[in-house]
Every structure is written in C-alpha cells, then in structure tokens.
Amino acid sequence: MFCAIALQVTADEPSAHASAALIDQRVISSLPNLREQTAVIVAHLDLTTPFDTKSQWTFVAAILPGSHVEGTGEDPVNGGPLTQCFVRNLRPNCTYTKAEASSNLDYSTPIELYSAEVVFRGADSTRPLLMIETGGSHSGDGDHIIHTDLFMYDGQNDAFKSVFSNVTGSNNNQQTRYVRDGPLRGDLIVDTPSGCCYRIEVYRQDNSGRYARILAYRSHTVTRVARQSCAVERNGASSGERPT
Numbered sequence: 001m002f003c004a005i006a007l008q009v010t011a012d013e014p015s016a017h018a019s020a021a022l023i024d025q026r027v028i029s030s031l032p033n034l035r036e037q038t039a040v041i042v043a044h045l046d047l048t049t050p051f052d053t054k055s056q057w058t059f060v061a062a063i064l065p066g067s068h069v070e071g072t073g074e075d076p077v078n079g080g081p082l083t084q085c086f087v088r089n090l091r092p093n094c095t096y097t098k099a100e101a102s103s104n105l106d107y108s109t110p111i112e113l114y115s116a117e118v119v120f121r122g123a124d125s126t127r128p129l130l131m132i133e134t135g136g137s138h139s140g141d142g143d144h145i146i147h148t149d150l151f152m153y154d155g156q157n158d159a160f161k162s163v164f165s166n167v168t169g170s171n172n173n174q175q176t177r178y179v180r181d182g183p184l185r186g187d188l189i190v191d192t193p194s195g196c197c198y199r200i201e202v203y204r205q206d207n208s209g210r211y212a213r214i215l216a217y218r219s220h221t222v223t224r225v226a227r228q229s230c231a232v233e234r235n236g237a238s239s240g241e242r243p244t
Contacts, residue, residue, distance in 0.1 A: 017056045018090050020044055027060045027085050027092045037065035039083065043116050047160070050118045050128045051153040057160065058087040059130060061113045064096060068111050068137045082110040082134055086160050108145050108167075110134035119178055121186030121205070128153070129186075130160065131178055135170075143169050148176040150188075152209050164203065164211040168192055187214075194218060 024041050031039040043061040047053060066080025083096035097109045114133040121127035129150050136145035150164040168174035172193045179187045188203040188211060202215040 017048070020046075020058075023058050023087055023090065024060060026090050027062060027087060027094065030085075030092045031062065031064060031083060031094060031096075034065035034080070039064050042082075042113050045116050045118075045130075047118070047130065047153070050125075051130075052155075053153060054155065054158045056089050057153075059116055059132075060085040060087055060092070061116060063111070068109070069107070070137050077137075079111055082113055084132065084134075088158075107136050107139055109136055110145075110147055111137055114146070119180065127186070129163070141171065143171040146170055146174070146176070148188075150178075150211070154209075161209070163205065163209050164188060166190055173198075191219070 024044060027041065028039050039062040041060060041062045043059070045059040047057040047059055048055075051057065062083050062085070064080035064083055067076035067078055068080070070077045081097045083094045085092045085094040087093070112135045114135055116130070116132045118128050119131045121129060129152055132147075132149045132151075134147045134149075136147075138144045146168050148164070148166045148168075149162060151160045152163050153159075154161050166176045166188075168176055168190070174192045175190070177189045179185055179189065184202070186205065190201045190203065191198045193199070197218040200215075200217055200219045201213055203211040204214045206212045
C-alpha cells in the first residue's frame with residue numbers, strides 16, 4: 001500500500017542561520033527508519049540568498065531506506081523513495097511516498113534526484129524559481145518516469161509554492177525543457193509522442209504565478225515510418241486540432 005506523506009517537525013527557530021550539518025541532521029531525524037537504517041542526504045541547496053527570503057530556507061533531498069524494482073530483475077534493489085524537504089529555519093516539511101516494508105516501490109515513485117537548481121525568469125539573475133527533476137526506476141525496456149517541478153517563493157506568506165508539475169516517460173525523446181534565454185526565457189516547452197507525431201506544448205506564468213498552457217500543436221513524427229501516416233492525418237478531416 002502506498003500513500004503520500006507530508007511531515008513537518010516543530011522546533012525552536014534560531015536567532016541566527018543554522019549550519020548545513022544541523023539542518024541535515026534535523027531532516028534525517030524527522031524521517032522514518034527501516035531496520036535501523038536512516039535516510040541518506042543527496043542534495044542540500046540554500047534558498048535564502050537567491051530568493052531573498054524572510055526566514056532561512058533550504059531544500060534538502062534524501063533517499064529513504066527501502067528497496068525498488070529495476071529493469072527485468074526479480075530481486076529488489078536497495079534504495080527507497082526519494083524525499084524532498086523544504087526546511088524553514090530548522091523545521092523540515094518533507095514529502096515522500098511510503099510503502100509497506102514487504103513491498104517494492106512501483107515505477108512511478110521518484111527514487112532519484114536528477115537536479116535541483118535555481119533558474120531565473122528575468123535578466124541578471126532576477127525572478128528566481130526552484131526547478132527539481134526526479135526519476136523513477138527503469139522498466140525492462142529502459143523506460144522510466146521523469147518528474148519536473150517548479151516552485152516560486154511567496155514573500156507575503158514566507159513560503160514556497162508549486163507553480164508547475166509535469167511527468168513524462170523517456171524512451172521516445174519526451175522532454176520538459178525550461179527556456180533559459182531568448183524571447184521565450186522563463187517558459188517551459190513540453191514534447192510528448194501523440195500518435196504518429198509529437199505534441200508540443202508551451203507554458204508561461206500567468207498573473208497568479210502558476211504556469212498555464214499558451215500554445216499546443218503537433219510537430220515532427222516519432223519515426224520515419226510514421227511520417228506518411230502523420231501527413232495523411234494532418235490533411236484529413238480528423239486533423240482539426242489548432243494551437244490553443
């Protein structure tokens with residue numbers, strides 16, 4: 001049985017910024033153990049300076065103890081789910097998937113952190129966002145789930161909030177791409193296979209701060225064999241899709 005867990009630990013707020021070691025220790029102590037095994041920290045990113053936050057904010061990622069399936073192997077592989085923690089001063093707020101001790105995680109559960117970085121919508125390192133990319137375990141054909149999430153800082157409430165979340169596979173050149181420069185700077189481009197063609201979607205932040213789709217169309221074929229079929233589909237009566 002799987003369930004989403006959001007855990008927050010209360011602690012006295014320090015008058016000065018806490019050290020990275022102390023923050024990591026608080027995160028580990030807030031997470032569950034398994035057979036005396038504890039979580040392993042895999043990323044620690046200061047958010048206070050780039051976001052100019054009111055409190056000390058830190059992003060910490062850790063691998064929980066446990067196991068998961070990988071490829072065609074029948075034996076479980078060590079390594080439980082990935083947990084992502086937003087730490088305000090010394091108060092971790094961690095989200096992860098919890099499995100029963102006798103179960104392996106399914107393929108959709110994030111088990112690996114690919115990247116956690118601050119990206120900027122504006123020139124000269126202004127209008128920051130936190131972008132996190134994670135992945136699930138690989139199936140027998142090598143495919144795996146890739147999660148892309150963006151968070152912005154809400155200064156009025158001294159909190160981070162989700163503004164974009166997307167999931168793709170990996171075997172057919174799917175991609176969620178953050179545009180780092182040029183006229184589309186700060187936008188997101190998502191491409192996924194749709195029948196014989198790629199579906200391209202462009203997302204941009206609206207006035208609320210969340211990303212909304214501003215354009216969608218069908219583009220290049222997935223395979224050379226499918227190109228003729230795609231051309232027929234585009235010219236046929238059933239190809240009335242228009243960008244939105």
